[in-house]
Amino acid sequence: MTNHSAMIPLQIAAIKSNLPAYTLAWQINHVFQMDLALSLDWQKITPSNEISHHLHYFCNFEDVELNWHLIANKGSKSFFLKTKPNFDYFFICSGEDLFSYFNRALEDLKKAPKVEHIFDFDLSIIKNPDFIYQNIKKNKEFINDLHV
Numbered sequence: 001m002t003n004h005s006a007m008i009p010l011q012i013a014a015i016k017s018n019l020p021a022y023t024l025a026w027q028i029n030h031v032f033q034m035d036l037a038l039s040l041d042w043q044k045i046t047p048s049n050e051i052s053h054h055l056h057y058f059c060n061f062e063d064v065e066l067n068w069h070l071i072a073n074k075g076s077k078s079f080f081l082k083t084k085p086n087f088d089y090f091f092i093c094s095g096e097d098l099f100s101y102f103n104r105a106l107e108d109l110k111k112a113p114k115v116e117h118i119f120d121f122d123l124s125i126i127k128n129p130d131f132i133y134q135n136i137k138k139n140k141e142f143i144n145d146l147h148v
Helices: 021-032 101-110 130-146
Strands: 010-016 042-045 051-054 056-061 066-072 089-094 117-121
Touching: 010 101, 021 056, 021 066, 021 089, 021 101, 042 130, 056 130, 066 130, 089 101, 089 130, 101 117
Parallel strands: none
Antiparallel strands: 010 089, 010 117, 042 051, 056 066, 066 089
């Protein structure tokens, strides 16, 4: 297994909320002055070799080189993290968060209505997080292509 943590620092929170993804993205945008927007679906290969598509909202903080992702856990064919079906969404910050934006965003989001719970999430409990890193890389390449 590759040590991805040296390549892309990640912080993840799991969110329990019955809000639709677009409403949760709006709430995050509202409480943290972010600009999450619908982006490429994230994909995961299921054990039966099918592709499961998961709603994905994305925002980039260019000045501090942080990328934000809101991912729906339940996809078209499976859960993004099948061992964590009780979580509705994953909120991911990739990049070196020198100014603790991630923790500040979580604190603000905890005050938002209809967000039931936000859980700290330790990436080390995922046996093979390669699909997360592949999706981040794919999204970064797509964004870079848009700016060419």
